[in-house]
Amino acid sequence: MPQTITGYFDTRRDAEMAVERLVQDQGLDRKRVQAMAEGEDNSSGTVVSGADAADAAAGDTPDGVRRGRIVVRAEVEDDMLEAALASFRDCNATGLTPDRA
Numbered sequence: 001m002p003q004t005i006t007g008y009f010d011t012r013r014d015a016e017m018a019v020e021r022l023v024q025d026q027g028l029d030r031k032r033v034q035a036m037a038e039g040e041d042n043s044s045g046t047v048v049s050g051a052d053a054a055d056a057a058a059g060d061t062p063d064g065v066r067r068g069r070i071v072v073r074a075e076v077e078d079d080m081l082e083a084a085l086a087s088f089r090d091c092n093a094t095g096l097t098p099d100r101a
Helices: 012-025 051-057 078-090
Strands: 003-009 033-037 070-076 094-097
Touching (some): 003 078, 012 078
16 A cells, blocks of 8 residues: 655755655656645755855855755655655655654
8 A cells, every 4th residue: 555755855955865766776656756845935945055055155045045845755655665764764854754763
């Protein structure tokens, strides 16, 4: 029976890595994974990282920077649940549900 895992990420990079691990390492169909801003505003996370770091260092605040966390949701079958949860944890997910720590 499919279950939905939800995790929250402070950086866009961590969210992207979680998606990559689920799809490439775990073989999950990309159509079963969603990544989105936590709120209504566009966001690249709560912590400046990656390409946004250079802009922030220069004093620029690109649209979307630090307006909220990134949410990743994945629908997984029971036999993949533990591996998928590990992928989320390895990529620094917080507020993870279902949480089988």
